[in-house]
Amino acid sequence: MTTLFNRIPGRRAFRASMSATFTALLVAASPASAATSTPFTATAYLIGVPVPGVLVTNDQGQVYLKGNVHVAMVQADDARVTGRLQAGMDLAYQADGTGIFSGAIFHEVGTWDLADPKVPKFTPTGGLWAMNYRGVAQADGSDQFRMAGYGIGRTIDGLRIEVTATKGAGAPFDPAIPYLASGTIKPAPVPTVEVISTFDGPVPSSWDRGGGTGTVTLVPTNGQLTIRGEWASPTTTAGGSTAWITPHRPWAVEQGQSLEVRVDLVSLNGPAPGAVLAAAYSSGVSYWMTKGTDYIAFGKRGNGMTFLSAEKLTTQNANLVLVLALTPAGPNAILTARVLDKSNGGTVLYERSVVDTPAADPSLNAGEVAARIGLALQNVQSDPSGAPWTSGTSPWIGVFQYTDGTLPAAEATFDNFELRTYEIPQLAIERGVRVLYPVTTGVNYALEAAPTVNGPWLPVQDSPLPGLQQVTIPANDLMKFFRLQQAP
Structure with a gap:
C-alpha cells in the first residue's frame, strides 16, 4: 500500500517506555546496508608494558591498578587494522577475583617486519584509530572486552570502528x-x-x-536557465505539455541512504505554469513532482501518470528550492516532495511523503485529480505493481503548462541543479541515568561509577565521537516520543 505522511521525511519516531526497562529502540526506515561496512578479524600479541601502573588499596580493601600502559602488535585481514596498539588502563579487582577495566586506546596503522620474531619492527603507514574500551578480566586471567572509536588521517579518516576481543586464560x-x-x-x-x-x-x-507537442526554448542568462514552453493544442497529457532538459547522469541510492534531486526555482511565469523536477528510471519512466502556481502534485510516470499526492497550495512562485527525495526502506521506498523558501533560510513551505511498495498502491484517479487541482488529463493511471526504483538514468527539470492551446508561453527559471546523497541517521534510546553535580571553583571532581557501594569504582567515560550527537533528556510522562527531522 502507499502510506501518506505529512512532514516526516528524514526522521525517525520512537516511543520511549517509562518502565524500568528502558529498552533501546531503533525503528529506522531502512537498516544500514551490509555493503556499507567491512567486517574483519585480527590477532594481537602483547609486545611491551612501558608503564606497569600502580597497585593501590583503599580503606575498604578495594584493590586498583592505576595508570597501566601496554602495547600490542595487531595483525588483521584488513590492512587498515594491522598496526601498533597502545592502551591505557584502569582496573578494579573484585572480591570474586575478577576485575573490571576500561581506558583509551590509540591504534597506529602500519606494517610489521617479523624477520626477527623476538624484535618485531613496526613501520607506520599513516592513520590512527582513537578508541575507548571496557571489559572484564576473569579470575583465570581470561579477558572479554569491547572497543569503539573513529579513524584519524589517511584512508581511515572519519571512519568508525567497533571491535569485540577475547584473551584466553593465563597470567x-x-x-x-x-x-x-x-x-x-x-x-x-x-x-x-x-x-x-x-x-x-x-x-x-x-x-x-x-x-511533447510544443516548442522548447532555453535561455541561459546571468548564471540561471529559463526553460520556455509553448503549445498550440490543448493539454491532454502531462508529457505532451512539458518542456524539459536532462543530462546523461545515472543515479542510485542504497539501503540506509537517501537521495535528493533538487533545484532552485528562481521564478515561475506565464499562464497556468508548473515547474517539474524528476528522477528518471528510464526513458519516459520516472518519479516526478510539479509545483504549480496554486498546487503541488507528485507521483510516478510510466505508460501514464500516477498521482500519489495532489493538493491545492498557494505559495510564492519565486526564490524556492524544489526537492524530490527517495529513501529505500527494505523492499519499499519513501518518496518525498518538499518546497523550501530560499529567501527565508530554507523554511519548509510544503513537505509530503508516501511509501511506494512493490504492490499496486492506492493513487488518485482522473476525476480526483481534476477535483483537487483542476487538471483534466487523459493519461492518469492507477499505480502499476513492481519494485520501487532505486537507480535510474538521470534527473531532469522542466516546465509544464495546462493550456487550451491559446495561452502565451510558460516559463520556469532554474539555478543550482544538484544530486545529494546522505546516510540516514539511526536514532536510539538507551537505558541511562542523568547525573548532575555542581561545578566548584578551585576544586575538580571526576565522576566514577561502581556496581556496588563498595566498588570497584571506575571513571565514567563520556567521550563524544565525531559525526554523532548525544542529548540527555529527562524521562517523564510528557515526553515519550522522539524523532529526527531533516533541517534545510
Whole structure:
C-alpha cells in the first residue's frame, strides 16, 4: 500500500517506555546496508608494558591498578587494522577475583617486519584509530572486552570502528597468549553533493531536451536557465505539455541512504505554469513532482501518470528550492516532495511523503485529480505493481503548462541543479541515568561509577565521537516520543 505522511521525511519516531526497562529502540526506515561496512578479524600479541601502573588499596580493601600502559602488535585481514596498539588502563579487582577495566586506546596503522620474531619492527603507514574500551578480566586471567572509536588521517579518516576481543586464560600481560578480535569498519556519515549545473553557461549539447507537442526554448542568462514552453493544442497529457532538459547522469541510492534531486526555482511565469523536477528510471519512466502556481502534485510516470499526492497550495512562485527525495526502506521506498523558501533560510513551505511498495498502491484517479487541482488529463493511471526504483538514468527539470492551446508561453527559471546523497541517521534510546553535580571553583571532581557501594569504582567515560550527537533528556510522562527531522 502507499502510506501518506505529512512532514516526516528524514526522521525517525520512537516511543520511549517509562518502565524500568528502558529498552533501546531503533525503528529506522531502512537498516544500514551490509555493503556499507567491512567486517574483519585480527590477532594481537602483547609486545611491551612501558608503564606497569600502580597497585593501590583503599580503606575498604578495594584493590586498583592505576595508570597501566601496554602495547600490542595487531595483525588483521584488513590492512587498515594491522598496526601498533597502545592502551591505557584502569582496573578494579573484585572480591570474586575478577576485575573490571576500561581506558583509551590509540591504534597506529602500519606494517610489521617479523624477520626477527623476538624484535618485531613496526613501520607506520599513516592513520590512527582513537578508541575507548571496557571489559572484564576473569579470575583465570581470561579477558572479554569491547572497543569503539573513529579513524584519524589517511584512508581511515572519519571512519568508525567497533571491535569485540577475547584473551584466553593465563597470567596477566602474558606475551604468549593471543588476543582474538573481530569487528566492523563503518563509513563516516558524510553527505555528498554533486552539482549537476549552476547554469553559468550554455546548456551542453549532450543534454537531451524535449517539449511533447510544443516548442522548447532555453535561455541561459546571468548564471540561471529559463526553460520556455509553448503549445498550440490543448493539454491532454502531462508529457505532451512539458518542456524539459536532462543530462546523461545515472543515479542510485542504497539501503540506509537517501537521495535528493533538487533545484532552485528562481521564478515561475506565464499562464497556468508548473515547474517539474524528476528522477528518471528510464526513458519516459520516472518519479516526478510539479509545483504549480496554486498546487503541488507528485507521483510516478510510466505508460501514464500516477498521482500519489495532489493538493491545492498557494505559495510564492519565486526564490524556492524544489526537492524530490527517495529513501529505500527494505523492499519499499519513501518518496518525498518538499518546497523550501530560499529567501527565508530554507523554511519548509510544503513537505509530503508516501511509501511506494512493490504492490499496486492506492493513487488518485482522473476525476480526483481534476477535483483537487483542476487538471483534466487523459493519461492518469492507477499505480502499476513492481519494485520501487532505486537507480535510474538521470534527473531532469522542466516546465509544464495546462493550456487550451491559446495561452502565451510558460516559463520556469532554474539555478543550482544538484544530486545529494546522505546516510540516514539511526536514532536510539538507551537505558541511562542523568547525573548532575555542581561545578566548584578551585576544586575538580571526576565522576566514577561502581556496581556496588563498595566498588570497584571506575571513571565514567563520556567521550563524544565525531559525526554523532548525544542529548540527555529527562524521562517523564510528557515526553515519550522522539524523532529526527531533516533541517534545510
